Amino acid sequence: MTTDAVEAETTPLEERLISLIKLQGPITIADYMADALTHPHDGYYNTQQPIGVKGDFTTAPEISQVFGELIGLWLVEAWRGMGSPTEFNLIELGPGRGVLMEDILRAARLRPKFMEAAHLCFLETSGRLRVEQQKRLRASDMKPMWADEFADIPPAPSLIVANEFFDCLPIHQFQRVKDGWRERLVGLNANQTKLDFVLDETPPPETYGLPGADPSDPQSKEGDIFELSFAARDMTNEIGAILNEHGGHALIIDYGHRQSGMGDTFQALRNHQYWPPLASPGRADITAHVDFDAIARTAIDLGAAAHGPTTQGQFLERLGLNLRVEMLCKGKGAVQADEIRAGAYRIAAPDKMGEIFKVLCLSAPSLPAPAGFEDI
Numbered sequence: 243m244t245t246d247a248v249e250a251e252t253t254p255l256e257e258r259l260i261s262l263i264k265l266q267g268p269i270t271i272a273d274y275m276a277d278a279l280t281h282p283h284d285g286y287y288n289t290q291q292p293i294g295v296k297g298d299f300t301t302a303p304e305i306s307q308v309f310g311e312l313i314g315l316w317l318v319e320a321w322r323g324m325g326s327p328t329e330f331n332l333i334e335l336g337p338g339r340g341v342l343m344e345d346i347l348r349a350a351r352l353r354p355k356f357m358e359a360a361h362l363c364f365l366e367t368s369g370r371l372r373v374e375q376q377k378r379l380r381a382s383d384m385k386p387m388w389a390d391e392f393a394d395i396p397p398a399p400s401l402i403v404a405n406e407f408f409d410c411l412p413i414h415q416f417q418r419v420k421d422g423w424r425e426r427l428v429g430l431n432a433n434q435t436k437l438d439f440v441l442d443e444t445p446p447p448e449t450y451g452l453p454g455a456d457p458s459d460p461q462s463k464e465g466d467i468f469e470l471s472f473a474a475r476d477m478t479n480e481i482g483a484i485l486n487e488h489g490g491h492a493l494i495i496d497y498g499h500r501q502s503g504m505g506d507t508f509q510a511l512r513n514h515q516y517w518p519p520l521a522s523p524g525r526a527d528i529t530a531h532v533d534f535d536a537i538a539r540t541a542i543d544l545g546a547a548a549h550g551p552t553t554q555g556q557f558l559e560r561l562g563l564n565l566r567v568e569m570l571c572k573g574k575g576a577v578q579a580d581e582i583r584a585g586a587y588r589i590a591a592p593d594k595m596g597e598i599f600k601v602l603c604l605s606a607p608s609l610p611a612p613a614g615f616e617d618i
């Protein structure tokens with residue numbers, strides 16, 4: 243199926259947004275994104291089957307079990323580096339179908355004390371996905387708690403994993419005009435029948451800290467787009483505060499650029515194809531590239547440490563990807579062994595997911611540096 247083959251159908255959410263915009267004027271891209279993804283009745287994650295071959299996109303744990311297993315071993319090592327606390331929170335942000343945690347626990351089970359000490363917590367907005375996560379983890383002895391907000395998780399030493407979670411957090415976009423920046427908003431087309439991008443009439447507040455005032459800021463010219471995620475900043479502040487106060491690490495894995503903020507990365511995927519992000523809200527996955535620099539700076543400003551970002555390929559190789567793959571292939575038939583190797587190639591090769599995906603670790607400043615970030 244391609245975007246040509248699927249007509250962009252009008253959705254209930256689109257109808258409501260059009261009425262709202264007629265009444266109150268344009269809304270921010272962040273508000274649009276939040277509604278389109280997480281609205282309890284009409285949001286994408288609550289109504290669609292997002293992940294996997296039958297869904298709209300595929301994630302690394304869905305491609306290769308080695309991804310989660312290596313992260314499981316990384317978590318055990320990180321826990322030992324924290325002094326093997328007898329109680330800690332093992333938190334996953336946006337666990338999807340629960341596949342990553344299933345693989346993490348399979349590997350971590352080799353250290354029973356880690357398993358005994360872990361309180362499993364999921365931050366998940368989608369009721370549908372919570373049910374899938376629950377089913378998938380039924381076989382393990384873990385009794386997870388589900389949280390709507392990060393603040394609902396009882397504070398404790400924490401190991402946090404977020405794979406393809408930050409890319410769903412709402413972003414704001416700003417466009418460079420002659421005399422500065424204007425926020426890019428979601429308004430209506432000329433005959434008021436469809437959602438369309440419009441520019442705010444007044445400049446954004448100076449407190450947003452958009453580039454330009456400081457000579458070290460990235461250069462911009464008219465028409466350039468700058469992206470900013472207050473949601474990612476708030477989430478990082480909450481994570482950083484827990485790490486500083488109670489100890490621990492947060493492993494953030496996502497696709498993203500290194501030059502902070504510049505460029506238009508607001509995009510949608512439907513049935514594994516690009517889709518216009520303002521068409522049929524609630525039926526397509528909408529994301530933006532993760533600004534790792536901004537996340538690292540926020541955490542460092544708070545007093546936490548940041549390691550990386552490094553590429554996903556390098557990170558996995560440093561954790562022993564090839565060794566693990568060959569161990570798994572042992573005793574398997576040629577076809578199955580080829581499948582295992584092909585999966586590992588897809589998640590780590592630079593021309594697949596290995597380069598565009600990055601890994602950043604935020605840590606309590608007193609802890610030893612986590613594995614996977616040192617230069618080989």
Ligand code: SAH
Nearest residue numbers: 287301336337338365366367368405406410
């Ligand atoms: N980590 C999984 C799934 C990634 S998809 C994997 O690697 O396969 C994104 C996940 O984040 C989904 O589970 C989605 O429901 C959840 N999510 C998106 N926005 C969220 C929000 N604001 N709060 C909590 N969960 C969110």
